[in-house]
Structure formats: structure tokens, C-alpha cells
Amino acid sequence: MALFLQRLVDGLSEGSIYALLALGLVIIYRGTGHLNFAQGEMALFSTYAVYQFGEWGVPIGLAVLMGMAVGFVLGAGTEVVLVRPISRKSPFAVFIVTIGLFQFLNWLDGALWGGQQLPSSAMGSKQGKFPSLFPNNPTDYFNVFGAAIKWQSFWMLVLVLVIGGGLYVMFNYTKLGLAMRAVASNSESSKLVGIRTGTVLMVSWGIAAAVGALGGVVYAGLTTNVNQSLMFSVFIYAAAAATLGGFDSPGGAVVGGLAIGVIQNLVAGYADEWVGQQMKVGVAFLVILAVLLLRPAGLFGTSKVERV
Template identity: 35%
Template sequence: MDWFTFLFAVEVAIGGLLSGVMYALVAIGFVLIYKTSGVLNFAQGAMVLFAALTFVSLTEMGLPFAGALVLTLLAMTLLGITVERAVLRPLANRSPMTLFMATLGLSYILEGLAQLLWGTQVHRLDLGISNDPFEVAGIFISTFDLVAAAIAGAMVAVLTAFFRFTRTGLAFRAVADDQFAALAVGLRLDRIWIAVWTAAGVVALVAGLLWGARLGVQFSLSLVVLKALPVLVLGGFDSVLGAIVAGLLIGATEKLAEVYLGPFVGGGIEGWFAYAVALVVLLVRPSGLFGQKLVERF
């Protein structure tokens, strides 16, 4: 392998890693809710769309960036409280399939509500971040991808510190480990679930702004949730660290596969390679790389 071929491979891998950080950000929204309530929240993609569409519509109405951001945060907080009160609490102790179907229905309700409030047109979202590449040691890196990865990384760091050092974060972890034990020591599950859904809404806002700036704010933005599913399978549905590592692995390998394997299979491998990896992981290690193994005793 000559030097230029090596630099090109490194450039492709870095681009994939930067995309992988954004995959991980969406996946973390799933993990937050699954860890504390056992619900696979299929509405996370709709929450990403709703947050991005609310923000960009407010800015188009003339609100400054900071004002639109605050109002969107309030909207996502209200959404989290409403979902817990109207959906999660009435369905407590129901089967996982029932809860999954509830979140699937919620995703369509959120998309319909967004369409009712803001219309169906495509919105351009400009965060003021340049998309011009810059060169480092012969490797070209997208400025936008690098800044987006830094923002996503900062969000991950904040969430990690929140879970590890705050009382509410410790309560999250206690509920995730054992809900009955958490109830026994006096933790209020309803309040914790509200906080979790609110945190997932904040993550959805950050993900929505970054993905909306890259792809445009449109209804297909909710499909970004499909990119998070292989990340969850690979990293484990209950591991924030797993979501981060798996996002990086999926992002890098799918880009490399598209460049180096795509010509042999006719291209388009980037669209399905992550799912092939997820299928292999399910066959070999169903709990994922970092997920907790379920132990059943009879």
C-alpha cells in the first residue's frame, strides 16, 4: 500500500468515525429510556424530527437562535412529561410488545402533530458551521462533521457526568439496575421516568439540529432512527458506552465497506452493511458487546 492509498483510507475512516458519533447520539436516546423503563422507544426518530422542525420554524418566525433554542427545550420537556403521563404511566407493567406498539403509535402522532403545526415543506437549517474541508497531514476533514462530532461528544460527556455524579443520575442507575429495589428505598419512578423522557428529548434536540443541518429538516429526518438500530444491537440496548463504541465502529466500517467492497457488489453497500453486522452480532452475542446478559433460573 503506497502512502496516498493509506492517507485515503485514513480519510475515509475518519469521515466514518465522525458520522458514527452522530449515530451514537441518536442511539443514546434509546438507551436512556430502555435502561430505566425497559421500553424500546421507536418514537425517538419522531422526537428528533419534532425538535428540529420546532426549532427551525421558530427561527423562521424571527426568533433569535437562543430564544428558539430555549423554547424548543421547553417544548421537549413538556413532551417528555406528557408522554410519561399519557402513555407510559397507564401502560405500566404491560408486556414489552405492548409498550413497543405504544411508542410506534406515538411516533406517528408526533409526525402528524409536527405536520399540523409546521407544515410539510422542507426547511433549510443553518447553524453557522462551515462545510468546507480542511487539510491535516494530507488528510481532508469536513469542518461541519468535526464540529458536529465535537458537539455530540460534549453531549455524551455531559450525560456521562450526569449519570455518575448527580443524585438524579444515580437514581436513574438505581432504577435501571432494579426497579423494585429502587421503589423499596423510596425513589419515585414516575418522576424519574419524566426526567428520563425529558433527557431523551434534549438528546433528540441536539441530534435533530445536527442531522437537520446536514440533511435539511424534512419528514425523512425521522428515519435517522433506523441508523441507530444497528448501533444498539452491536453495543447493547442498555449501555451508553456501548452506544458510543458501536456508533464509531458502525460509522467507520460502513464507509470503508462502501469504498473498498462497494465496487465488487455494485455499490450501495453503505445502506445495508450495518444491518448485516447487526445480524451477525445477534447470532453470536444477542446482548451486544456491552449489554448485560440475561440470566434465567428455572
């Protein structure tokens, strides 16, 4: 029981990272109907920025907020400069551009901060490890039914629920949220009733990238070191989470992210010999495949009616 609870909580805390990135994917998909392949790399760039702010002596809480601001600017800028002009041509071109952005940002991170892993390789670094937003000393845990729950896991779960709840309130009870839903539902008509669709889409991309940045920082704090391939696997887990929850449902993204984290940890824990840490990504692959084949709209998504 204690072991099960332990694995469940570990899964939930990992899942909360996937949920944060998946939320970003869903916000963008709702707004413009694109899958942002550079989501993980945008988060990675902001994570590196947080590290840099830490090097300059900014306290971690403030550094994270500044990193989210960097993410917001990056996301909003991408929408205005790249996605908007190109989406007039074809959605396929947008896909290619996000792939190009993926490669470009990945290179830029390496070029700016060195190709090696941070922070252990950074000579003269003030930080021994990547600053964690939450207490992560070995002694920072509390016991529930014999399972040692880290405060870090607990706060990560709280964080994702707060962010998810905040986005829910924003979508449903604010004017901006209403505008975002209107644009997602029918961009032409919302333009006619006076919504500035351009601004709304720009803000959506910004929020998505900022939420993703938070996920990146929390993940980097969990693994305590950062390298250029940090986000490859997290992105696919986040995509699996968004697929499972439904690509147009923010609540689904949170549930999907937590579910993917729990499934992975339980499977890897109980079928250690067969799955282990190596084949965790195989679990995500099977989840994506199964969901897309059996219920393409995901658990909470709305299915699309195809017109011929």
C-alpha cells in the first residue's frame, strides 16, 4: 500500500509537468488549430533564461516569473512574426515552421549557454544545481500511510491544479476568455462582432508558452540539471496527455497529464523487468496510438464532424 501510494504520488508529480506543457498545447490548438512542435523548445529556452537570471543573483521565485515573461514574449512573438503570415498560405507550412523553430531554438540554447549540461559544466557557476522552485532537500517530506511524500511533489501538484483552475476561470468568466472561446469557435464571426482576433491569438500563444515555461522550470528543478535534449521526451509525454484528454479541452489536458504520469510510473514500477525506465516512452506511444485509434477526440474533447 505504501509502495503503491508512493508510486501514485511520484506519477502525479511527474504528470503535473506533462499537464503544464499539455495545457500550452491545448491553448494553442484551441486558438489557431495548430500543433506547436516547438512548445517543448520554447519552454527549454525560458528554462535556460531562468538559470541565467539565477546566475545574475535574482531570487528563484522572481526568476521564474521573469522566465515566464520571456516565454510569453517568445510565444506571442512567434505568433505575430511567423505563424500569422504563414498560416495564410497553408497549415502544413505552419507545421514546417514550428519544426524549424524547434531546431533553431535548440541550437540557440546550445549556442548561448554551451552545448553541455547545465549547471555542472558551467565554470564558476554560482549555482551548484538548477534552482528548484520548491524545497527538494532529502529531508523535505511528510508521511502519509507510510509513504514518504516529498513536499516538492505536493507543491507541484498544487501548482498544476492552481494553474489549471486559473485557466478555467479565465476561459469561462473573463472577457478575454470569452473572446478566446469565440475565436476558437468561429474566427470570422468573432471579427465581425468586434473582437480583435489578432490580439487574442497573440495572447493565447503567449500564455501557452508562459505556462510551458513554468513546466520546464519545474522539470529542470526536479532533475536538477538541464541539457539540450531535456524537453524531447517531455514534449511527447505532453502530447500524449493532450491526445488522451482531448486536444480542445484544458481540463482534459490536466487530467490527461496526471493520468500519463501515473500510468507510466505504475507500469514502470510494477513491470520493472519489462518496461523499466528505458521503455517508459513506449507507454506514451501506446497510449497515443490507442486513443487515436479508439477515440480520436480524446476523453474530454469534442469530435469533429468532417464535411466532404
